[in-house]
Amino acid sequence: MKPLKETIILAGGKGTRLASRLNGLPKPLVNVAGVPLLERQILHCKSFGIESVLLLVNHRADRIAEFCAQKDNFGLRLSLVDDGEPRGTGGATLAALPYLVSDSQDVLIMYGDTLLNIDLERFHAAHAARGADASLLLHPNTHPQDSDLVELDESGYLAKLHPYPHPEGAEYPNLVNAALYIVKRSVLESFRYLTGGSPKVFDFAKDVFPLMLKKGGKLYGYVSPEYIKDVGTPERLDSAEADILSGRFAGGTLRLPQRAVFLDRDGVLNEDVGYITSPDQLTLLPGSAQAVRRLNKAGMLAVVITNQPVLARGECDEAALRTVHTRLEYLLGLEGAYIDRLYYCPHHPDKGFPGERPELKMVCSCRKPAPGMVFKAAEDLHIDVRNSWFVGDRKSDIQCAKNAGCRSILTVREASGQDGEVFADTGDIQPDFKANDLAAAVDIILLRQEDAR
Ligand SMILES: [Zn+2]
The missing domain is CATH 3.40.50.1000 (HAD superfamily/HAD-like)
Known part of the structure; x- marks a missing residue:
């Protein structure tokens, strides 16, 4: 298995819902129990051997660039990409592929509002062992009835996606897409043609993965109980900070x-x-x-x-x-x-x-x-x-x-x-x-x- 060396962080969000906590900062720099979220994400990746980070930025890109420069790019090869086009999560990633710098066969894709303590080595090993085109980190949550759910086949590969709202009375397994992916770079490259088409805005969960599935791609569902939460609202941010203080966050990795x-x-x-x-x-x-x-x-x-x-x-x-x-x-x-x-x-x-x-x-x-x-x-x-x-x-x-x-x-x-x-x-x-x-x-x-x- 070749090591996972490169990550893309989707850091273009404005953070409108989080405005009261941002003091004018862009969302990826939100302070989470004393440390900017982006710093937490990058250091986490680095601790698993990631060498290159591609930040897809837009809103207040200058502030993010300034922050990374202050931190000497965390000792990594780090670059910021902003082509000024609104493209959605899938579109932005595909458009940025030419900027990847490592020879990493697989790419980790992370959203800029995610606080996580995932054992990335274990995740990547599972992805590689399955020979998957893409692996999605899945977990159960406390409100599956109003979540986008996925269904796996007997072997653990994605069989169906069940976007919210669900038909009345429908019963699905409690498996939610946590928005953390490992994707084969060659597979991403094969979808680059999408960026030339219309519409230009498309999303991983709604557009890219369903298309991969339709084309017979192997999408593996990596189910994990580990800590991963989006902190995109003041309530979620408070709850994440409480988890950090209680030790729930630190203990929530399968490394331990x-x-x-x-x-x-x-x-x-x-x-x-x-x-x-x-x-x-x-x-x-x-x-x-x-x-x-x-x-x-x-x-x-x-x-x-x-x-x-x-x-x-x-x-x-x-x-x-x-x-x-x-x-x-x-x-x-x-x-x-x-x-x-x-x-x-x-x-x-x-x-x-x-x-x-x-x-x-x-x-x-x-x-x-x-x-x-x-x-x-x-x-x-x-x-x-x-x-x-x-x-x-x-x-x-x-x-x-x-x-x-x-x-x-x-x-x-x-x-x-x-x-x-x-x-x-x-x-x-x-x-x-x-x-x-x-x-x-x-x-x-x-x-x-x-x-x-
Ligand atoms: Zn038995």
Whole structure:
């Protein structure tokens, strides 16, 4: 893999919505907890080996040039491009390609109002491993119903774009374009002809990527829980500054180990109604979305770990299971909550049932209580398992937690009327804690996290 050496920062924004905080400065120079945003972006890139930065400027370009000169261009090859034409994000980038100076095969494209702490090495490695034409950094957010969403295929490539507003009642996965891209330079070059046409103004998300997709391009969706936020309004700027002060920003990179809460699905997030094979069977348990939301706010990763032997038994296929999980994300999203990743085991060890899929009938290392899915999550998301938790309602969940080495909380299996709370019999495998439901489990977790600080 050739290293990523060059970045384009779209720094032409006026920042009208942020005017009250700018004191006449252009938006990229907005002060974010004492440091101009542009400086934060450039130093972040530099820390990952970026050698050349192309700033696409327009509004108050003189001030940006002056600032970079004062900083000796941060010790990088840095140039400013302003051709005076309003071109949109896609148009401006394509028009500026002749100004790229490195031999970097891939280019990182960043928006000038983004505060980020993304592990760029990990992002670029994923892009290169996939052989993608372009990779988009995606993440779930707290308001998917009014966001532009994207849908991935089974292999993680972009299948569809769902711009806001969505059709009434439409359910999509909670994946939002965070506006950070790695694109092959040769692919960008192949779209340069667009700048000669009409209209001249076009946008990456609305025009360039849909066109790439239409032409059969491989657009990879790199899903990351890392810190990336636009700070384009006073409210967002305040919230970003609060994140810097609280340490949420500094800790929000996959360069550093993350704390997670592994969540069983049925009986913890949604009602356990036996095997779920279609979305209409999935109903959230009362309070579970709010509990997940509290984990999201606390900066703990919410990772679902679920056994889905319905696949091995042939009762449901992968596509149907995806619609079930889309429903789960959709219902959580309506309450401002999201899960960072979901892992399922499709296997089952017992053979000899009508309709079963022989290739999935096997003893595997992922079916709980085996810890395979937890270990896979730990690798994918750099999770510190020993400082993480597992919340489940069955013995297999608690055993899985023990096998993986994280702390465990057993929740009520079912609330029966006469006998009160019923916990699963876990025999000689005892959970670290017991809680009535996910909300009570999250109380325990957040209390302990506070104590640990
Ligand atoms: Zn498995």
